[in-house]
Amino acid sequence: LAKTTQPISMDSYEGQEVNITCSHNNIATNDYITWYQQFPSQGPRFIIQGYKTKVTNEVASLFIPADRKSSTLSLPRVSLSDTAVYYCLVGEGNDYKLSFGAGTTVTVRA
């Protein structure tokens, strides 16, 4: 399984942009990169997924450089409700078994 490395925690303030970088040096050719958000006592919620370059949806952007050895989740204009743990995961093709790393605890302050 491709191992991922993320910062343990990040602090931010309301209205700021938060960028979380994940390293996945051993990513395989057919792996996708997926980010999940988890609030306490809830299951992880899908945020965004990408393979290469840039992906944007209504809540976030995902930037993936050409070598795909890292990715950056960008949360624009965060609010207090964005305080959560964010996980970066890398799949393994068709046998997509998700293994979670420690995740990044993002704390948004007023």
Place this chain on the structure above:
Amino acid sequence: GAVVSQHPSRVICKSGTSVKIECRSLDFQATTMFWYRQFPKQSLMLMATSNEGSKATYEQGVEKDKFLINHASLTLSTLTVTSAHPEDSSFYICSAREAGGSGNTIYFGEGSWLTVV
């Protein structure tokens, strides 16, 4: 998006008894479901992978006779914690992979809190 539902959301059982947690995919068929457990302030730990109609594949260190997993249909997987003990108290989460979807179509349930007293 697709919905995965777990039941019960919270359960308390006595030590030595068994408890069953259900995981249902509500609007899609799931060929593969995954079971995780999560202790407070820790990450999710994959316990097992279940494929519809076949035996589950357990991760190293997970007792298959203690955590019974059944995936009898394309929309339902169950996790039974047998002879539960207080150390089994945890947050259990399932996820499901949509049949026919690409390998990256995974949806998570809301989780189930198990407390063994």
